[in-house]
Amino acid sequence: MIAPLSIDELKVKTKLIRRDIVAMTNAAASGHPGGSLSATELLTALYFKVMNHKPEQPKWPDRDRLILSKGHASPLLYSVMARSGYFDPGLLPTFRVLESPLQGHPDMRRLPGVEASTGSLGQGLSIGAGHALARRLDGKNYYTYVVMSDGEMNEGQTWEAAAMAAHHKLDHLVAVLDYNKFQLDDSTANICNMEPMTDKWKAFGWDVQEIDGHDMAQVVAALEKARNVKGKPAIVIAHTVKGKGVSFMEHNNNFHGVAPTKDELERALKELV
Amino acid sequence: MEKKLGMATRDAYGKALVELGKTHPQLVVLDADLSKSTKSAEFAKVFPDRFINVGIQEANLAGVASGLAACGKIPFISSFASFLTSKGFDQFRMAVAYSQLPVKVVGSHGGISVGEDGASQMAIEDIALMTSLPNFTVMVPSDEFSTRALVKQAADLPKPVYIRTSRPKAPVLYTAENRFEIGKGVRLREGSDVTLAANGLLVFEALQAAETLAAEGISASVIDMHTIKPLDEALLLEEASKTGHFVVCEEHQIWGGMGSAISTFLGRKHPSRMEFVAIQDTFAESGTAEALFEKYGLTSPHIVRAAQRVLDKIKSC
Numbered sequence: 001m002i003a004p005l006s007i008d009e010l011k012v013k014t015k016l017i018r019r020d021i022v023a024m025t026n027a028a029a030s031g032h033p034g035g036s037l038s039a040t041e042l043l044t045a046l047y048f049k050v051m052n053h054k055p056e057q058p059k060w061p062d063r064d065r066l067i068l069s070k071g072h073a074s075p076l077l078y079s080v081m082a083r084s085g086y087f088d089p090g091l092l093p094t095f096r097v098l099e100s101p102l103q104g105h106p107d108m109r110r111l112p113g114v115e116a117s118t119g120s121l122g123q124g125l126s127i128g129a130g131h132a133l134a135r136r137l138d139g140k141n142y143y144t145y146v147v148m149s150d151g152e153m154n155e156g157q158t159w160e161a162a163a164m165a166a167h168h169k170l171d172h173l174v175a176v177l178d179y180n181k182f183q184l185d186d187s188t189a190n191i192c193n194m195e196p197m198t199d200k201w202k203a204f205g206w207d208v209q210e211i212d213g214h215d216m217a218q219v220v221a222a223l224e225k226a227r228n229v230k231g232k233p234a235i236v237i238a239h240t241v242k243g244k245g246v247s248f249m250e251h252n253n254n255f256h257g258v259a260p261t262k263d264e265l266e267r268a269l270k271e272l273v
Numbered sequence: 274m275e276k277k278l279g280m281a282t283r284d285a286y287g288k289a290l291v292e293l294g295k296t297h298p299q300l301v302v303l304d305a306d307l308s309k310s311t312k313s314a315e316f317a318k319v320f321p322d323r324f325i326n327v328g329i330q331e332a333n334l335a336g337v338a339s340g341l342a343a344c345g346k347i348p349f350i351s352s353f354a355s356f357l358t359s360k361g362f363d364q365f366r367m368a369v370a371y372s373q374l375p376v377k378v379v380g381s382h383g384g385i386s387v388g389e390d391g392a393s394q395m396a397i398e399d400i401a402l403m404t405s406l407p408n409f410t411v412m413v414p415s416d417e418f419s420t421r422a423l424v425k426q427a428a429d430l431p432k433p434v435y436i437r438t439s440r441p442k443a444p445v446l447y448t449a450e451n452r453f454e455i456g457k458g459v460r461l462r463e464g465s466d467v468t469l470a471a472n473g474l475l476v477f478e479a480l481q482a483a484e485t486l487a488a489e490g491i492s493a494s495v496i497d498m499h500t501i502k503p504l505d506e507a508l509l510l511e512e513a514s515k516t517g518h519f520v521v522c523e524e525h526q527i528w529g530g531m532g533s534a535i536s537t538f539l540g541r542k543h544p545s546r547m548e549f550v551a552i553q554d555t556f557a558e559s560g561t562a563e564a565l566f567e568k569y570g571l572t573s574p575h576i577v578r579a580a581q582r583v584l585d586k587i588k589s590c
């Protein structure tokens with residue numbers, strides 16, 4: 001079990017996580033830094049404070065689960081997993097290298113602690129609903145978190161899962177939306193506008209909280225409050241900035257799927273101290 | 274054979290779309306938030322009014338294309354082959370194949386040459402899926418010139434078509450002067466002992482293998498089977514009567530790929546000894562495209578060994 005960090009300690013931790021993200025993608029010369037940096041506060045809060053988990057025992061039956069539905073943010077997932085004790089951080093530079101457990105997108109059969117193999121967008125919420133149903137059938141108390149992107153709101157499957165989870169009153173299911181307003185080709189507003197986002201989830205029968213996804217106190221408070229929701233699933237809609245934490249990556253969708261160069265890495269690391 | 278890298282086949286697709294846009298006012302292009310990668314963005318730049326980016330919703334994309342085709346449009350739709358053929362499959366089955374509507378489905382990033390992104394982004398089953406649908410024509414072109422020509426012909430074919438393109442730069446095999454025809458393979462090298470039937474990036478590997486085999490005194494034909502469905506039966510029969518031995522080479526899962534198609538045909542019409550260079554019923558992983566081709570057995574030395582095996586020069590594995 002890991003000791004939960006304070007808000008200030010969590011903030012400090014995000015610097016380390018962001019350093020890992022830029023370093024890993026630079027070393028791999030590929031990967032997705034933008035959408036990893038935007039969700040950093042969300043996963044840092046979950047792994048170092050909110051979730052009930054034992055990194056040394058990844059199959060512990062009572063653990064809270066995290067499903068990274070936006071699987072391309074794997075650098076972020078690998079960093080929080082390594083830094084919370086699932087594996088040696090010395091493995092991080094093997095990201096995307098042949099035979100590494102740190103696949104381009106998370107692979108549950110190669111890396112213990114990864115709860116679902118993702119990378120095809122839009123599948124995570126259904127898988128999470130399955131975990132939440134199993135929890136109820138087994139009379140257990142764990143929570144399932146599903147971290148999604150705004151691009152995934154385009155996918156029909158997301159809304160099938162949303163309707164079904166609400167119909168079955170699946171509490172202990174918490175969706176976290178990394179609402180960074182960008183997808184691959186352009187902004188979400190220009191490609192397939194999903195607004196009004198909050199109203200949609202409310203209309204689907206979910207408990208909805210809307211927060212600033214980079215304000216650690218808000219993030220922690222919302223995630224903890226979501227655990228107390230009864231009789232329906234909960235979503236935390238976190239307004240975020242793609243590329244957050246590195247000035248020249250912020251709001252810059254060129255870093256969606258392009259790694260920082262050596263020079264950009266050095267500039268990024270200087271900002272992340 | 275010297276390796277001269279040209280455009281990726283996905284780039285050639287983008288170029289062909291722009292040329293088609295000028296001659297075919299009914300042509301519309303749609304993508305599912307991957308237009309920069311599939312290269313349909315090239316068309317979008319020139320013909321923004323005839324381009325629709327639906328967002329990350331491949332099933333809806335397939336259905337919308339069906340409606341457009343029913344109204345007389347010629348829709349070309351693109352995304353990664355992995356997501357498009359799997360998520361759009363029910364729609365391709367009912368609203369395109371069964372409905373006999375001329376939707377052109379172009380899946381990019383076919384096979385494991387995707388590289389570092391890993392297994393989730395790699396289509397190794399797209400050919401199995403799409404050849405299983407009646408009425409679909411299915412192609413895997415090998416270089417920029419054949420891709421350009423075949424994409425343009427696909428626009429004029431009043432039928433559903435699936436074309437797989439790939440991510441990396443492809444070795445140049447042809448020139449702008451070469452002529453191609455959907456359903457007609459290209460004999461790139463004459464041989465008498467064994468036929469190497471390949472598509473996509475493996476055509477170049479097969480040509481290299483043929484050179485190595487020649488040095489060992491084995492005479493290999495190489496045929497570029499860019500169209501898997503309909504199969505060029507005449508060409509296969511000619512080869513079968515001449516060599517009677519085949520190595521089918523493809524960047525696809527061995528189950529349900531071109532190897533299955535060719536052996537089903539030859540098994541009936543001209544039983545021949547067969548070997549298969551393909552992905553052996555496994556998912557691949559992250560790594561460089563070169564390292565993955567080596568690890569998953571798709572490079573020319575693997576083709577050479579398969580040819581030796583089929584000719585009983587070395588023991589079967």
Ligand SMILES: Cc1ncc(C[n+]2csc(CCOP(=O)(O)OP(=O)(O)O)c2C)c(N)n1
Binds near residue numbers: 151
């Ligand atoms: C089903 C599916 N379609 C397409 C892709 C290719 N793809 C990878 S990331 C991405 C868009 C990323 O935007 P978003 O999902 O909003 O993620 P974020 O901006 O948070 O990184 C796309 C289209 C995919 N991985 N899965």
